[in-house]
Structure formats: structure tokens, C-alpha cells
Amino acid sequence: MTITVNKYVIFLLFSVCSVSYAAAQQKVLGLKEAEQIALSNYSSIKAKANQLNASKALVNETKAEKLPDLSLSAQQVYGTVNSQFGPGYGYRGLNVASSGPILASQNWNAAFGSLYLSNVSWDFFAFGRAIERVKVQKQTVSLNESDLVQEQFQHEIRVASTYLNLLAAQQLSKAQEDNLKRAGELQKVVVARVKNGLNAGVDSSQANAEVSNARIALTNAQETEQEQSNQLAQYLGIPPQNFVLDTVFVTKAPANVDPAAQVSFENHPILHYYQNRINVSDEQAKYLSTFSYPTFSFFGVYQGKGSGFANNYGINQTDYSSGYGAGADPTRYNYLFGIGMIWNITTPFRVHYQVKSQKFTSAQYRDEYNLVSQQLSDQQVLSETRIRNALKNYLEVPQEIKAATDAYNQKYALYKNGLANIVDFTQALYVLNRAEVDNYIASNNVWQALLYKAAATGDFGIFINNF
Numbered sequence: 001m002t003i004t005v006n007k008y009v010i011f012l013l014f015s016v017c018s019v020s021y022a023a024a025q026q027k028v029l030g031l032k033e034a035e036q037i038a039l040s041n042y043s044s045i046k047a048k049a050n051q052l053n054a055s056k057a058l059v060n061e062t063k064a065e066k067l068p069d070l071s072l073s074a075q076q077v078y079g080t081v082n083s084q085f086g087p088g089y090g091y092r093g094l095n096v097a098s099s100g101p102i103l104a105s106q107n108w109n110a111a112f113g114s115l116y117l118s119n120v121s122w123d124f125f126a127f128g129r130a131i132e133r134v135k136v137q138k139q140t141v142s143l144n145e146s147d148l149v150q151e152q153f154q155h156e157i158r159v160a161s162t163y164l165n166l167l168a169a170q171q172l173s174k175a176q177e178d179n180l181k182r183a184g185e186l187q188k189v190v191v192a193r194v195k196n197g198l199n200a201g202v203d204s205s206q207a208n209a210e211v212s213n214a215r216i217a218l219t220n221a222q223e224t225e226q227e228q229s230n231q232l233a234q235y236l237g238i239p240p241q242n243f244v245l246d247t248v249f250v251t252k253a254p255a256n257v258d259p260a261a262q263v264s265f266e267n268h269p270i271l272h273y274y275q276n277r278i279n280v281s282d283e284q285a286k287y288l289s290t291f292s293y294p295t296f297s298f299f300g301v302y303q304g305k306g307s308g309f310a311n312n313y314g315i316n317q318t319d320y321s322s323g324y325g326a327g328a329d330p331t332r333y334n335y336l337f338g339i340g341m342i343w344n345i346t347t348p349f350r351v352h353y354q355v356k357s358q359k360f361t362s363a364q365y366r367d368e369y370n371l372v373s374q375q376l377s378d379q380q381v382l383s384e385t386r387i388r389n390a391l392k393n394y395l396e397v398p399q400e401i402k403a404a405t406d407a408y409n410q411k412y413a414l415y416k417n418g419l420a421n422i423v424d425f426t427q428a429l430y431v432l433n434r435a436e437v438d439n440y441i442a443s444n445n446v447w448q449a450l451l452y453k454a455a456a457t458g459d460f461g462i463f464i465n466n467f
Contacts, residue, residue: 028244031163032464034236038159039152041237048148055137055144062137066130068122068298076114076328080107081309101314111308111320112327122298129290132283139283143276150269157455159235160463164448166228167245171440173225176218179433182408183207183214186429189416203422210426253446254466257391258384261457268376268458274369281365285358292351294343301337304330376456383453390442390449397435397442404428404435 039045081100123130190207233240265271308327310319321327411428414420447463454463 028246030246031160031249034163034232035156035159035464037236037238038155042155042235043237045148045151045155048144048151052141052144052148055141059134059137059141062134065133068120071119071121072117073119074114074116076112078110078112078327080110081313100309103314103317107317109309109317109320111322112306112324113308114306114328114330115303116305116330117301117303120298120300123295124298125296127290127293129287129293129295132287132290136280136283136287139276139280143273143280146269146273146276150273153269153458153460155235156460156464157451159232160451160460161448162228162232162235163245164249164444164451166225166232166243167247167249168441168444169221169225169228170245171250171444172437173218173221175433175436175440176214176221178436179429180211180214180218182429182432183211186412186425187211190422193416193418206422206426210429248467249447250440250443253391253394253443254450254463256462256466257446257450258387259450259462259466261453261459261462263457263459265373265377265458270458271369271373271376274365274372278362278365278369281358281362285355285362288351288354288358291354292348294341297340297342299338299340300335302333302335304333306330306332376458379456380453383449383456386449386452387446390445393438394442394446397439401435401439404432408432 079096079098081098187204187207187210190203194204229243230240232243266275306327306329308321308323310316310321313319408428408431411420411425415422415425450466451463454460
């Protein structure tokens with residue numbers, strides 16, 4: 001029996017040590033590492049990258065459309081060649097191109113025939129239409145590139161903000177845990193004094209209420225922490241888990257609390273994206289306007305034709321061969337080449353309104369650009385105010401935490417000695433909890449304000465390179 005107990009104790013100690021070691025070995029997730037993981041895994045960024053690759057491939061396709069059309073055709077058929085005078089129209093190709101002598105009656109003489117041809121057609125001049133189309137696609141590539149960059153930038157901001165929010169939530173959970181411990185200590189003191197008749201029984205009820213309130217506050221804080229943890233995992237593209245974060249953001253302020261942005265305002269990733277929307281629309285309007293002009297084309301045809309019907313079949317209807325070789329072998333050849341021009345003179349009237357519509361679209365994009373530009377400009381001004389206010393609070397909070405701690409210790413000592421009532425003591429408990437919360441988030445708020453400035457200026461470096 002003694003041996004069994006010893007084995008059990010050894011196993012229990014080993015398990016506890018293993019868990020403690022594993023917890024100690026859990027890796028701290030730094031913000032820069034989190035950003036790299038997020039940029040590599042987030043599906044929205046992958047989608048933007050694929051969209052960019054697709055638009056780049058279309059540039060080459062658009063350039064290839066300037067090449068002439070070169071067609072090769074061969075056909076070998078078997079049938080009759082009865083013909084008659086009269087008009088006809090090959091509606092949607094549903095007609096037979098039979099060519100033969102005009103005979104007095106129908107006959108069913110049939111033989112093989114063949115046709116081999118090569119055709120080239122090249123729209124060599126269309127008033128810059130092909131060039132403008134390539135320009136449109138190149139502008140689309142620039143648009144998709146800027147779309148990818150602004151998505152990456154915004155995701156960096158989202159990840160950093162969620163990282164700071166999770167860190168603040170973890171600190172708030174810790175503050176509520178400390179508050180629960182103090183409430184528990186208060187409960188023990190109150191119960192002891194009530195049992196000894198030193199305090200009224202209502203004090204124990206109030207102490208119990210404080211403990212319950214502390215438990216509720218801790219549960220709510222832990223729920224907020226879990227929400228932020230799940231959000232961070234989603235942005236990182238990994239399964240939800242418990243994160244150990246870098247506490248530098250709650251222990252000290254940024255090295256430079258008000259750095260100057262190294263990115264010019266017009267090069268803000270979001271503004272650059274909106275500007276490229278305008279560029280694509282303007283180029284699209286230029287491309288549409290080229291359809292108002294005619295198209296000049298070069299064309300050429302070379303063909304060979306064979307037939308099982310002899311050259312005097314019109315006189316002698318027995319002069320034909322139904323053999324395959326007689327019709328498959330070409331015996332007559334023709335060529336043709338020339339230059340043509342085609343212009344639908346009603347097209348300019350339609351194109352005029354298409355161009356007009358596209359110009360209105362450009363005007364719409366300019367208005368949206370101006371709106372975003374104004375918003376970012378206002379955010380830059382606000383970010384300076386947020387940094388100053390956050391820094392003031394950061395410098396003020398040490399005095400608050402010291403005063404609240406002194407007041408709590410004083411009230412605790414007075415209450416234990418029957419010189420203060422429980423209302424005064426619980427008030428001191430509340431003040432200390434509030435001060436600890438302020439203390440935990442004061443530094444975090446300075447970083448949040450700096451992140452807000454990074455988002456407004458378009459320079460993420462002023463945040464990520466500041467610690």
C-alpha cells in the first residue's frame with residue numbers, strides 16, 4: 001500500500017512539473033511575428049494577390065490581340081451539285097453551297113469535293129484602339145497592385161489593433177483576478193469579525209455581494225479576452241488558442257510618442273488605391289472613344305479546290321467520278337489580297353454616350369477620393385490629440401495607483417481594528433480596482449493612439465518600428 005501511494009505521488013508531481021514546464025516553454029507571440037503570420041495566411045490578401053496575377057496575365061493577352069488573325073481550313077465533302085437560278089440567303093449558315101450547271105431536271109449524281117484555304121486578316125490601323133486597350137489593362141494591373149497594398153496595410157492595422165486589445169483584455173482579467181482576491185480577503189475578515197460580534201451581520205452580506213460582483217466582473221473580463229483572442233486567431237489565419245503576448249505595450253510608452261510620417265499624404269495606400277480607380281476609368285473613356293473611328297484591315301486568302309465532277313459535266317452528265325481521290329485532290333487554285341475599311345457611321349452616336357457615362361464614373365471616383373482624403377486628413381489631426389491625451393493619462397496614472405493603494409491599505413487597517421465601516425472599505429476597494437485598470441491600459445492607450453496615427457498617415461513604420 002505504501003509503494004502504491006508513493007508511485008501515485010511521484011506520478012502526480014511529475015505531471016504537475018510537466019504542465020508547469022510546458023507553460024513556461026510556451027512561446028511569446030511578438031507583434032512583428034504576428035504581422036508576418038497574418039500577411040501570409042489571411043485569405044483576403046491571398047485573394048487580392050490572385051486577382052493581381054490574373055490582371056497581369058490579361059496584359060499579355062491584350063497585347064496578343066494586336067496580332068493578325070491567321071486561319072487554316074480544310075474540308076472534304078460528298079454530295080450533289082444541282083443548281084438553279086434564284087436568290088438565296090444563308091441565314092445563320094443553314095444553306096448548301098452547291099455549285100453546278102443549270103439542268104432541266106433533278107439528278108442524283110454525287111461525287112467528292114474539297115476545299116483548302118488559308119486566310120489572314122489584320123486590323124492594322126484603328127486610331128490607337130489596340131494601344132488604348134493595353135493601357136487600360138496596365139492601369140487595371142496598377143489598380144490591383146494598389147488594392148493588394150492597401151489590403152495588406154489595413155490588415156496590418158487590424159492585427160496590431162486586435163493584438164493591443166487582447167493584451168489590454170488580458171491585463172483587465174488580471175486586474176479583476178486581483179480584485180476578486182481582495183474581495184475574498186475582505187470576506188474572511190468580515191466573517192471573522194461578525195462571528196466575534198465586532199460587526200453587524202449586514203457586513204457579511206455586503207462582503208458576500210462584493211465577492212459575487214468581483215466574480216461577475218472577472219467572468220465578463222475573461223469573455224472579452226476570449227473574444228479578442230478568437231479575433232486575433234482569425235486575422236492570423238490559425239485555429240483559436242491561448243496567446244502569450246509581448247507585454248512591452250503595457251510596461252512602457254513608445255520611444256518616440258509623436259514621430260513624423262515618412263509617407264506623403266497622396267501616397268497613402270488607401271488614397272493611392274482610390275487614385276488608381278480614377279486612372280482606370282479615365283483610360284477606359286479614352287479606349288471607348290476610339291470606337292467612333294473606322295477600322296482599316298489587311299486581308300488575304302489562298303485556296304485550293306478539288307471536285308469529282310469534270311469540266312464538261314454540264315454537257316455530259318456522266319462525266320464525273322464518285323471516287324474519293326478524284327474529289328480530295330485540288331485542281332484549281334485562287335488567291336486574293338487587299339485592304340479594306342469598315343465604319344459603322346451610327347457607332348459614334350452610341351459611343352458618345354458610353355464615353356459620357358464613363359466620364360461620370362470618373363467624376364464619381366474623384367468625389368469618393370476627396371471624401372476619403374478629407375476623412376484621413378481629419379484623422380491625422382485627431383491622432384495628434386489622442387496621442388497627447390493618452391500620454392497625459394500615462395504620466396498621471398502612477399499617482400492614481402499610489403494614492404488608491406495607500407487609501408486601500410489605510411481603510412483595510414482601520415476596518416480590521418473597528419475604526420472604519422464596511423462602506424468606506426468597499427469604496428476604497430472599488431477605487432483601487434479602478435486605478436489598477438487605468439494603470440494596466442494607460443501605456444496600451446498610448447500605443448493605440450500611435451497606431452491610429454499610423455493608420456491616418458499611411459505609414460505603419462512609425463508604429464511597428466517604435467519599440
